[in-house]
Amino acid sequence: MSSKLDYVVRSLSRGTNKKYETYVINSIWNKINNSEVEFATQQYVKDSEGNTRYIDMYFPQIKFAIEVDEWYHSGDGQCLRDGARAEAIRTAILDSTIADSFSAITFKRVKIFNDDGGAKSIEQLNRSIDQVVSEIKLALDNLGQPIRWDYDEDSKMANILKRGYLMRGDNLTTMKNIIHVFGKDLRGWRKSTYPINGVTIWSPTLSFNGSDRNGWINTINEDLSIVYESGTGKDGKGKNPGDAQWDLDHATKRVVFLKYKDALGNKYRRFLGVYMCGGYDNEKNAEIWKLTSDKYVL
DSSP states (O other): OOOHHHHHHHHHTTTTTSHHHHHHHHHHHHHHOOTTSOOEEEEEEEOTTOOEEEEEEEETTTTEEEEEEOGGGGSHHHHHHHHHHHHHHHTOEEOSSOOSOGGGOEEEEEESBOTTSOBOOHHHHHHHHHHHHHHHHHHHHHTOSOOOOOOSHHHHHHHHHHHTEEETTOEESOHHHHHHHTTOOOSOOOSSEEEETTEEEEOOOOOOTTOOBTTEEEEEOTTSOEEEEEEOOTTSOOOOHHHHHHHHHTTOEEEEEEEEEOTTOOEEEEEEEEEEEEEEETTTTEEEEEEEESEEEO
């Protein structure tokens, strides 16, 4: 597993073909000057058609997203494309480190150009950067408690166990480690589900364009409040209304961890929340799982 320093260096050097973006992102990070502030760069989101869209920098602890507008974006055609991009992000199904709905995210743009289309001077650009950094620091102060960025796995597990509950954004690498924080140690567990303590741990992979993953088609709505589960699975047994009725009758709870990759390609499973069955969608041929809490007490 890579170190936090590896992650930071790699993240700040991504997108180096866009020199202004690189300058802005590096300036923001250096001006924040706090290694406990978690961030990610070039976070991808996918719209309903499976197209990839990017957010240039994201701070999950305060749900703060930044997009850098290069100076050449001032053309009318590019502005239209930027508008389409923003709309795609707004309606996106998130498949990255971002585990927050768009409506909960503060989205700021740093423009490289002035309103007349001319490039800003370095002094003007630095003032824009300082303004964004001030907003980030204010949001951090408004949390009202010290922040901590646990990058290594052992620290993450220890912090979760000390806290006593899972909260949205917590992430671990394996089902084995997830099961560990629930109080049971296994040598390994490859399946995406595991029943324990009256709930089922579920770590699905999202599907786009109707493509299946090992026979399953899992989708989620824009605000992350509903997961749709359909498909046949490897054993050929698909979801049907009877399954949903059984889960309704037994008040089945699923503790959901969504799979994703970070800037270094490391695979994680990020906690989204506790979901309960909300019935069956006949049009989607899918069981409905509705969010009941974005925390889970261990």
